[in-house]
Amino acid sequence: MLPSYYEFYNPVKIISGEKALDNLPYELNRLQVTRPLIITDKGVTDAGLVKTVIRAFAESGIILGGVYDDVPSDSSVTVVNDIAGVFRRNECDGLIAVGGGSPIDTAKAVNILVSEEGDNLFQFAGHDVLRRPLKPLVVIPTTAGTGSEVTYVAVIADPSRKVKMSFTSAYLYPRLAVLDPRMTLSIPPGITAATGMDALSHAMEAVTCLQKNPISDALAMASIDLIGKNLLKVVAHGRDEEARLAMSNAACLAGAAFSNSMVGLVHSLGHAAGGVAGVPHGVAMSIFLPYVFDYNMEKTAPDLARLLLPFGGPEEYANTPPAHRARRTIELIRALRQSLYDLCQLPRTLKEAEVSRDKLEAIARTAINDGSLTFNPVEVTYDDALLLLREAYD
Amino acid sequence: METSCLLVKPGRKRFKSLVVKTVFLILGRSFHAASKLDLDIKKEIETWDEGFKFMMKVFPESPSMIVEKRKGILVYRGSKGGSADLTIIFKSIESAFLVFTAQCGTCRAFAESRVIVSGDISKAMSLVRCLNILQRYLFPLFINRFILKRPPSMPWYKQFIRAYIYLLGVPFGL
Numbered sequence: 001m002l003p004s005y006y007e008f009y010n011p012v013k014i015i016s017g018e019k020a021l022d023n024l025p026y027e028l029n030r031l032q033v034t035r036p037l038i039i040t041d042k043g044v045t046d047a048g049l050v051k052t053v054i055r056a057f058a059e060s061g062i063i064l065g066g067v068y069d070d071v072p073s074d075s076s077v078t079v080v081n082d083i084a085g086v087f088r089r090n091e092c093d094g095l096i097a098v099g100g101g102s103p104i105d106t107a108k109a110v111n112i113l114v115s116e117e118g119d120n121l122f123q124f125a126g127h128d129v130l131r132r133p134l135k136p137l138v139v140i141p142t143t144a145g146t147g148s149e150v151t152y153v154a155v156i157a158d159p160s161r162k163v164k165m166s167f168t169s170a171y172l173y174p175r176l177a178v179l180d181p182r183m184t185l186s187i188p189p190g191i192t193a194a195t196g197m198d199a200l201s202h203a204m205e206a207v208t209c210l211q212k213n214p215i216s217d218a219l220a221m222a223s224i225d226l227i228g229k230n231l232l233k234v235v236a237h238g239r240d241e242e243a244r245l246a247m248s249n250a251a252c253l254a255g256a257a258f259s260n261s262m263v264g265l266v267h268s269l270g271h272a273a274g275g276v277a278g279v280p281h282g283v284a285m286s287i288f289l290p291y292v293f294d295y296n297m298e299k300t301a302p303d304l305a306r307l308l309l310p311f312g313g314p315e316e317y318a319n320t321p322p323a324h325r326a327r328r329t330i331e332l333i334r335a336l337r338q339s340l341y342d343l344c345q346l347p348r349t350l351k352e353a354e355v356s357r358d359k360l361e362a363i364a365r366t367a368i369n370d371g372s373l374t375f376n377p378v379e380v381t382y383d384d385a386l387l388l389l390r391e392a393y394d
Numbered sequence: 395m396e397t398s399c400l401l402v403k404p405g406r407k408r409f410k411s412l413v414v415k416t417v418f419l420i421l422g423r424s425f426h427a428a429s430k431l432d433l434d435i436k437k438e439i440e441t442w443d444e445g446f447k448f449m450m451k452v453f454p455e456s457p458s459m460i461v462e463k464r465k466g467i468l469v470y471r472g473s474k475g476g477s478a479d480l481t482i483i484f485k486s487i488e489s490a491f492l493v494f495t496a497q498c499g500t501c502r503a504f505a506e507s508r509v510i511v512s513g514d515i516s517k518a519m520s521l522v523r524c525l526n527i528l529q530r531y532l533f534p535l536f537i538n539r540f541i542l543k544r545p546p547s548m549p550w551y552k553q554f555i556r557a558y559i560y561l562l563g564v565p566f567g568l
């Protein structure tokens with residue numbers, strides 16, 4: 001059914017596949033970038049991925065403006081300021097983020113500072129505060145999950161005030177995303193599983209949340225199809241290039257879908273569990289997905305039923321009577337979680353994720369102030385959230 | 395021959411503007427009245443800083459409504475006053491009209507990006523919860539069922555608050 005009104009936007013050019021990385025100098029030239037700064041973390045450097053990126057610039061005539069590889073796993077204001085300093089000193093004119101969520105968010109925030117020529121990141125926090133286009137940002141994801149290469153959000157921690165600031169603006173979209181199978185081959189199974197479940201939660205929430213539209217739907221369904229076929233494969237056999245590229249594409253499709261349809265309660269709880277109890281984002285997504293879908297069932301049964309086709313495949317879909325399809329989708333999500341637990345002990349409950357029970361109240365309180373709740377199809381009060389958390393506990 | 399192509403000045407939408415302005419006035423005054431009496435709203439605004447200001451407006455600048463937290467309650471500050479800590483913007487007068495005449499629910503308006511928030515999102519969530527309670531006072535249940543995902547509960551004693559808002563709050567700004 002068409003919404004009575006919707007908006008869709010995604011300005012990111014995507015290049016994907018074999019040797020995609022090696023076309024980066026050409027793309028930077030098109031963007032008129034002559035001295036890009038690479039922003040990444042130690043894990044990426046240690047895996048030898050930065051070397052692969054630098055290799056791609058051989059014979060290109062482009063001089064790199066530096067490699068900053070000290071981004072911590074929770075991007076913070078201090079690091080952003082530090083990198084903005086490097087960018088200015090080395091007279092860079094573009095940014096390349098290589099990594100998972102943290103380097104990408106950090107690069108987006110650095111771009112705000114160097115483009116707006118400010119030094120106080122805080123003044124740009126919130127939604128729609130930026131007023132002008134930023135410098136070109138290229139993203140090379142090294143995980144398949146967040147979809148940050150095609151979203152307009154950055155979250156940065158301010159340790160001195162113990163808060164996370166979120167920045168959302170259409171200007172935060174990267175200009176280019178490079179999906180190269182070489183970049184995700186070495187991720188260990190646990191992280192592969194968690195990030196894959198993050199992508200799945202993006203796609204599934206995209207189909208079931210209030211801001212869904214025909215375009216986000218098409219992207220999300222394509223993403224779920226790829227995840228259904230490839231997630232277990234890449235967790236079991238990490239060096240499978242084809243499956244890795246499929247997962248990178250799935251994460252990217254899901255990212256483009258959810259940044260237009262928005263996400264709902266799975267993410268409200270996940271953000272809160274991350275902030276209050278340090279549960280890694282993908283792990284939280286995997287834990288909450290089936291519980292939230294049970295909770296949302298009254299409003300989303302037809303959409304959940306449709307998910308069965310891409311997620312379970314045509315035979316599964318045809319063999320399940322229409323009235324059972326929504327339930328069946330949730331059963332398959334639980335089965336997938338079980339397989340991932342068997343393969344790499346991906347936590348199924350908050351207890352397995354080592355959350356102490358006395359934190360549930362604080363998680364619930366934080367969750368109901370999360371913006372994503374606006375787009376959840378069913379109303380959620382503090383009591384509802386707490387009940388759900390208790391169910392997901394053990 | 396030279397083609398004549400003159401500047402075009404689009405007209406006005408006086409009626410819809412007037413309706414939206416009136417609703418802003420009603421909302422502003424009932425925010426004030428309800429913040430004195432409703433415990434759920436009080437609990438929400440406890441977490442806001444003293445002097446916190448929010449504004450609702452229609453793109454580009456008017457009509458608008460500004461409400462400020464002062465001495466623990468919300469005070470309606472009229473339609474002029476520049477900037478606020480949190481701004482809720484309707485993208486067009488038509489969108490505001492749809493919402494204010496209950497043809498489009500507030501949650502649908504957000505879902506359809508007819509309304510956007512500029513500022514701290516967690517504060518906006520708190521404000522939307524207050525707004526939901528307020529709508530529960532202002533409209534009968536059958537309309538609330540249509541415009542809200544799940545209308546907040548309305549125990550019998552809240553009918554007194556509703557009467558206060560209707561009889562004193564909105565007409566006299568008390």
Ligand SMILES: [Fe+2]
Nearest residue numbers: 146198202281
């Ligand atoms: Fe996510």
